[in-house]
Amino acid sequence: MPKFMYIFRGGAAVAPGLSPAEMQAHLQKWYLWADALAKQGRHPGGNPVERSGKTIRGTDRVVTDGPYAEAKDLVTGALILEAASLDEATELALACPVFEYGGSVEVRPIVAQEL
Amino acid sequence: MAAELPGELVADLFRRESGRLVAALTRVLGPAHLALAEDVVQDALVSAMQAWRFGLPRDPVAWILQVARNRAIDLLRRDRRLAALRPALESEREMAAALAPDADPANQLAMMFSICDEALAMETHVTLILRLLCGLSAAEIARAFLVDTQTIDRRLHRGRARLQELGRLADVSAADEARARRPSVLRALYLLFNEGYHGSDARHPLHPAMCADALRLVELMLASPATGGPDGHALAALFCLSSARLPTRLDNDGAFVPLVEQDRARWDRALIERGVLHLSQAATGDELTRWHLEAGIACEHTLAPSVAETDWRRIVDLYDALLAQAPGPIVAMNRAVAIAELRGLDAGREALRALEGDEKLSRYTFYFAARADIERRAGKRAEARRLYERALDLARSRAERLVFQKKIAELEK
Numbered sequence: 416m417p418k419f420m421y422i423f424r425g426g427a428a429v430a431p432g433l434s435p436a437e438m439q440a441h442l443q444k445w446y447l448w449a450d451a452l453a454k455q456g457r458h459p460g461g462n463p464v465e466r467s468g469k470t471i472r473g474t475d476r477v478v479t480d481g482p483y484a485e486a487k488d489l490v491t492g493a494l495i496l497e498a499a500s501l502d503e504a505t506e507l508a509l510a511c512p513v514f515e516y517g518g519s520v521e522v523r524p525i526v527a528q529e530l
Numbered sequence: 531m532a533a534e535l536p537g538e539l540v541a542d543l544f545r546r547e548s549g550r551l552v553a554a555l556t557r558v559l560g561p562a563h564l565a566l567a568e569d570v571v572q573d574a575l576v577s578a579m580q581a582w583r584f585g586l587p588r589d590p591v592a593w594i595l596q597v598a599r600n601r602a603i604d605l606l607r608r609d610r611r612l613a614a615l616r617p618a619l620e621s622e623r624e625m626a627a628a629l630a631p632d633a634d635p636a637n638q639l640a641m642m643f644s645i646c647d648e649a650l651a652m653e654t655h656v657t658l659i660l661r662l663l664c665g666l667s668a669a670e671i672a673r674a675f676l677v678d679t680q681t682i683d684r685r686l687h688r689g690r691a692r693l694q695e696l697g698r699l700a701d702v703s704a705a706d707e708a709r710a711r712r713p714s715v716l717r718a719l720y721l722l723f724n725e726g727y728h729g730s731d732a733r734h735p736l737h738p739a740m741c742a743d744a745l746r747l748v749e750l751m752l753a754s755p756a757t758g759g760p761d762g763h764a765l766a767a768l769f770c771l772s773s774a775r776l777p778t779r780l781d782n783d784g785a786f787v788p789l790v791e792q793d794r795a796r797w798d799r800a801l802i803e804r805g806v807l808h809l810s811q812a813a814t815g816d817e818l819t820r821w822h823l824e825a826g827i828a829c830e831h832t833l834a835p836s837v838a839e840t841d842w843r844r845i846v847d848l849y850d851a852l853l854a855q856a857p858g859p860i861v862a863m864n865r866a867v868a869i870a871e872l873r874g875l876d877a878g879r880e881a882l883r884a885l886e887g888d889e890k891l892s893r894y895t896f897y898f899a900a901r902a903d904i905e906r907r908a909g910k911r912a913e914a915r916r917l918y919e920r921a922l923d924l925a926r927s928r929a930e931r932l933v934f935q936k937k938i939a940e941l942e943k
């Protein structure tokens with residue numbers, strides 16, 4: 416089955432002033448969503464990333480601190496899963512909890528290595 | 531980590547860790563740095579939410595703790611004025627001692643007794659307990675108290691400023707210091723419980739949690755000799771016996787269910803037993819506090835097989851004693867309702883009408899509901915209807931509105 420990568424930007428991690436109860440409720444929604452994907456045999460595997468980091472750019476390999484994107488554009492994680500088509504992968508992403516606090520998902524087909 | 535989908539999160543983990551860590555860090559850093567402790571804990575919880583989306587770490591509690599501590603050390607490194615605090619945070623031994631689970635009761639009691647400072651108003655005590663020990667946000671507290679968030683922010687500001695003036699948190703192992711503050715701590719926990727129990731929006735999941743928190747905190751006091759006492763046991767009994775009835779207070783439509791219609795078989799037996807045990811422990815000593823009397827009333831209601839078989843004589847006596855100790859219109863109203871059961875509808879009507887001029891009751895939905903119930907039972911439909919409509923106008927929540935609408939509809943059958 417073709418694989419797709421979800422790239423998450425913004426969302427709860429950069430939303431101001433969430434209460435502990437709201438954070439836990441939000442986290443539960445991610446588990447429900449991922450659980451549903453796993454039960455459909457889509458083998459979701461995600462990785463969160465920290466807010467900070469380094470960027471290396473250009474032929475001079477200039478190293479700078481931080482991604483320094485605006486909060487809503489900051490990459491906050493990525494997940495790979497299996498889906499029949501780009502349309503199906505997009506449909507599955509609509510239920511993602513990242514939208515609850517104004518985040519976004521970029522859905523990208525992973526290029527198949529075998530011919 | 532990605533392989534461990536999905537996670538099993540302990541209920542209330544974030545809220546609990548918030549209260550536990552704010553208390554622990556404030557004890558290590560001193561109340562002057564309360565704001566720093568709160569920021570660090572908030573950051574650690576946000577990191578946890580972000581990092582755990584794709585699976586839980588093996589030890590979530592240790593994970594949050596480690597992140598909070600690293601964040602605190604990081605902040606102290608950046609600010610030279612705070613350099614003096616670093617040794618405490620960087621010392622493995624000191625941190626381990628302050629943050630070990632068995633230090634929790636002492637940390638949280640120190641925080642709770644410091645919060646209930648004489649210089650602060652009662653509602654500020656409750657607000658600070660909810661924010662600092664129960665992990666509620668200002669917006670959540672505002673919703674619970676039916677006030678705007680700015681009012682809560684002002685209370686929090688006043689409370690934090692007072693705590694920051696203190697050189698250290700209250701020493702709850704010192705019997706004198708603990709004894710002097712105990713009444714105001716118990717009073718704050720009583721308000722916390724009541725807000726959860728009678729809160730305007732009983733369907734909100736935080737409300738039963740507030741009742742559970744009040745019980746947890748009073749039992750924390752009872753576990754330590756310097757902060758425990760018969761009055762604390764009486765309050766714990768009241769919380770248990772009232773909480774036992776929580777499962778039947780709303781019907782499937784979310785309408786409030788009057789005591790007479792509640793299914794007593796669904797009351798929580800374990801909580802009732804725990805309450806009765808607390809009540810027996812409250813009977814030591816020679817002090818009879820208002821918590822003893824209120825727990826006694828709750829006990830009569832909870833142990834009776836039905837409204838008809840309730841010992842109303844004893845309940846009226848307890849209300850008389852309570853009125854002598856803590857006079858107030860709501861207590862007087864509840865006594866009048868008990869009078870109706872003991873001496874009949876006419877006596878009850880008279881007792882309720884005698885309270886008619888009271889300013890607080892004139893805005894209290896259950897005062898008109900109580901009067902309406904009596905007229906309905908006396909067969910005076912028009913008067914009952916008028917009074918239920920009055921109650922309906924004053925109702926603060928959907929649960930209350932639904933029950934009065936139901937009563938009005940039943941009158942028309």
